[in-house]
Amino acid sequence: MARTGHTSVGTRARLGAAITCLLAATLVLTTGSAVSAAPTATVSGPVTGGNGTPVGLTTQFDLGTVGYQQSEFFLSGTANAYSPTSALGGDGRWSVTPSSQAPFTTRMIVNRPADPKKFNGTVVVEWLNVSIGSDVGVDWGFGHNELIRRGYAWVGVSAQTIGLNATKAADPVRYASLSHPGDSYSYDMFTQAGQAIRRDAATVLGGLQPKRLLADGESQSASRMVTYIDAIQPLAHAFDGFLVHSRGSGGAPLSQAPLPSVVSPPAVMIRTDNTAPVIVLQSETDVTQGGRQDDSPTFRLWEMAGTSHVDGYTVGVGLGDDGDGQADRALFNAMQHPPGIGCAVPINTGPSYLIVQSAYRRLTRWVRYGIEPPKADRLDVTSFSPTTYARDANGNVLGGIRTPEVDAPVATITNAGQSGAGLLCRLVGTTTPFSAAKLASLYKDHDRFVRLWHHATNDAIAKGFLLPPDARKVSAAARASSIPG
Numbered sequence: 001m002a003r004t005g006h007t008s009v010g011t012r013a014r015l016g017a018a019i020t021c022l023l024a025a026t027l028v029l030t031t032g033s034a035v036s037a038a039p040t041a042t043v044s045g046p047v048t049g050g051n052g053t054p055v056g057l058t059t060q061f062d063l064g065t066v067g068y069q070q071s072e073f074f075l076s077g078t079a080n081a082y083s084p085t086s087a088l089g090g091d092g093r094w095s096v097t098p099s100s101q102a103p104f105t106t107r108m109i110v111n112r113p114a115d116p117k118k119f120n121g122t123v124v125v126e127w128l129n130v131s132i133g134s135d136v137g138v139d140w141g142f143g144h145n146e147l148i149r150r151g152y153a154w155v156g157v158s159a160q161t162i163g164l165n166a167t168k169a170a171d172p173v174r175y176a177s178l179s180h181p182g183d184s185y186s187y188d189m190f191t192q193a194g195q196a197i198r199r200d201a202a203t204v205l206g207g208l209q210p211k212r213l214l215a216d217g218e219s220q221s222a223s224r225m226v227t228y229i230d231a232i233q234p235l236a237h238a239f240d241g242f243l244v245h246s247r248g249s250g251g252a253p254l255s256q257a258p259l260p261s262v263v264s265p266p267a268v269m270i271r272t273d274n275t276a277p278v279i280v281l282q283s284e285t286d287v288t289q290g291g292r293q294d295d296s297p298t299f300r301l302w303e304m305a306g307t308s309h310v311d312g313y314t315v316g317v318g319l320g321d322d323g324d325g326q327a328d329r330a331l332f333n334a335m336q337h338p339p340g341i342g343c344a345v346p347i348n349t350g351p352s353y354l355i356v357q358s359a360y361r362r363l364t365r366w367v368r369y370g371i372e373p374p375k376a377d378r379l380d381v382t383s384f385s386p387t388t389y390a391r392d393a394n395g396n397v398l399g400g401i402r403t404p405e406v407d408a409p410v411a412t413i414t415n416a417g418q419s420g421a422g423l424l425c426r427l428v429g430t431t432t433p434f435s436a437a438k439l440a441s442l443y444k445d446h447d448r449f450v451r452l453w454h455h456a457t458n459d460a461i462a463k464g465f466l467l468p469p470d471a472r473k474v475s476a477a478a479r480a481s482s483i484p485g
Contacts (some may be wrong), residue, residue, distance in 0.1 A: 041077030041192040043200045047107065050174025054109045055167045056128065056156060058137040059144055060319040066148050069114045073204055074177065075196055076105040079185035081259055082231060088254070088264060092230040092271035096254065102181030104189055106164060108196075111140070112153040112205055120151040121211035122364050125194055125239065127221040127228075128156045134166035138218040139245055139356065141314055145323045146357035149469065150364075153205055157193045159186040159224070184255040186224065187232045190215075194238035212367050213238070214360075218245040219309065226251035227264060229278060230271050241367040242278040243359055244270065246309055249290030272296040277366045279359050279373060283352060284397055284415030285309035285427060289384040295375050300362075302465070303379040304355050305400035308348035308415040308429025312339055315428070318353060325473040332477035335411040338431035341424070348429025350413040351403040354470050361467060374464035376401050395432070401465045404456035404474065408449065409442075410434055410483055439484035446483060453478040 047054075054072040063070055083099035113119050124147060128135040137156045140147070147154055158164045164180040194213050197204050215238075217225035225244045231254055233239065251264035267290025270278055277298045282291070285308050295301060312334055313327075321327035331349055338346030362373035380390040380399035389397045395412035405413060411433045417426040434442070443449035457475055460466035 040199075041075045041196055043073050043075055043196050043203050045073035045203070046071040047074060047174065050171040054107075055170040055175070056109055056135040056137065056158075058109070058111070058140045058156065059321070061322045063111060064114070066322055067114050067118065068111055068148060071110045071112075071206070073108050073110065074105055075108060075189075075193055076103075076177075077192055078102065079104050079181065079188040079192065081182075081184040081255055082187065083255065083260075084231075084262060088231075088262070088268075090265045090268050092226075092269040093273065094231045094254075094271075096231045096235070098188075099255075100184075100259065102185055103179065104181050104185060105177050105179045106158045106189055106193075107167065107175070107178060108158070108193055108204065109137070109156040110153065110204060111147075111155075112208060113151050116206075116208055118151040119153060119205075119208045120364075121209070122214060122368075123153045123155060123197055123205070123210045123212070124214050124216050124243075124360070125155045125157060125190075125197065127159050127190060127215070127217040127224055128163055129218055129221045130160050130163040130166075131220045133162060134170070135163040138221070138314065139216050139243065141318050142218070142245075142353045142356040143360050145321060145470070146360050146467065148323060150361070152360070153208060153210070155193070155197060155204070157190055159190045159193075161186075182256070182258065183253075184259045187228055187254075190224075190228065191232060191236040191238045194236075212240045212364070214241045214243060214363060214367065215239040216243040216245070222247035223250065223252040223264075226268065226270060227254055229274065229276075230268065233274055233276060234271075237276075239276055241276050241363050243281070243363055244278060245281045245356065245359075246283055246286045247280060247291060248286070249288040266290065269293045270299060272299045274298060277363065277372075279363050279366075281352075281356065281359055283307035283309050284379065284389065285417075285429065287379055287381065287387050289381075289387075292378070297372070300373050300375065301378075302355065302359065302376045303400040304350075304352055305379060305397045305402055306348075306350040306406040306413040307352045307355075308350065309427040310347070310424065311352055311429060312347050312349040312431070313353045315341060315347070325476060328470075328473040329477040329480060332474065332481065335405070335413065335431060336433045336481075336483075338411070338433065341428065343425035343428060346431045348413050348415065349411070349431045350429070351405045351474075354403060354466055354474070355401055357470060358465050358467050362464065376465070394434075401460075402456070402463075403460050403466060404453045404478070407456035407459070408453040408478075410439065436484070443484040446481075446485065449481075449483045450479055
């Protein structure tokens with residue numbers, strides 16, 4: 001169903017085509033060659049050969065056990081780089097134009113329901129994260145349980161040079177044909193991936209018919225999403241909604257070496273004059289003064305209490321979480337017995353994954369029905385540079401999206417950076433379990449703890465930030481514990 005008062009997907013596609021034709025007809029480089037605004041790429045596959053499976057970190061369980069299947073496709077064509085027609089301002093209302101072209105061949109990893117009847121019509125298109133030097137589907141990792149149980153398709157796109165090169169190095173036989181012209185062309189490559197999913201759904205999605213495309217990026221990829229929304233989406237209209245997870249205060253460069261460098265302002269808003277709605281998710285680690293902006297009819301900012309940029313779910317139990325509740329129980333237990341990964345203290349065991357799953361649900365309803373997501377309180381910041389927070393008597397942050405992990409706590413879970421091996425230790429936050437004496441002072445017996453946990457869970461459901469299927473699993477974990485004994 002089209003959103004009332006907003007341009008339909010088909011109309012936006014036709015509008016994008018009209019813009020393409022106009023720019024192709026009028027834009028001429030100094031060399032005299034015309035530049036198309038949205039070239040059409042060719043899809044090939046499913047890809048086979050080499051080591052036999054796609055290279056890239058998503059999850060580590062057999063998708064067949066949850067009714068899903070994975071395939072991989074190559075996408076080949078000519079991509080545009082872009083230049084600004086005026087200075088890039090902090091309001092995000094940027095104007096850009098295609099400025100050069102280069103050939104590319106990239107790849108897309110596709111996870112989809114094996115049973116076509118279970119497809120819900122929504123495709124999440126994730127800009128694969130390359131922070132560790134290779135492609136990682138971070139938000140598939142955070143939110144795959146919701147995507148699987150609701151019948152989404154997920155497509156991970158290798159949009160950046162470092163990820164594509166690492167993929168080729170990992171399996172040079174399978175990926176011999178891959179070629180990336182440089183990250184200045186990454187935005188148009190991502191656009192063309194979205195267009196190919198719609199146009200070549202018979203191939204890419206095995207015949208499933210996509211009705212909505214949600215673009216998604218986390219951390220390093222979130223900064224790319226900011227630039228994409230502000231600069232490219234107004235030209236391409238390739239996506240119906242955006243999830244931007246753990247952005248900084250600025251965006252990624254629009255153009256970079258070997259092309260002329262065009263960088264984002266250090267603080268930039270996400271433009272709100274697009275019809276495609278945006279949810280921005282921020283952990284405690286990610287909140288900056290320059291990255292905050294007010295909610296609007298097309299924008300929501302969700303700041304998540306008790307969370308860090310990287311946590312024990314994403315680097316631990318989440319990789320094997322098949323939705324049976326065992327991972328939820330393990331993460332609950334980790335709040336009392338937190339894991340270490342070579343950093344100074346145990347890492348954050350907070351609830352980011354639960355809120356990411358709710359964000360997928362709310363964004364889909366927003367795009368499909370025009371039902372706006374709830375507005376969230378901001379975290380209680382006492383100062384910026386660096387960002388510091390007001391905290392309760394238990395050491396947990398005040399404000400923001402509340403979950404039972406912070407409102408019926410068994411540990412202090414924070415974003416606090418710590419010493420250790422490299423950048424990771426500065427991003428994983430901390431968990432400090434409560435002592436037996438403190439637990440006894442908070443909860444006189446197990447029944448009281450379970451009641452308070454259940455109350456906090458119901459409150460998070462009522463406010464729209466926790467989904468009932470997830471609430472049942474974390475409540476079962478609380479009941480199965482021996483807190484406070």
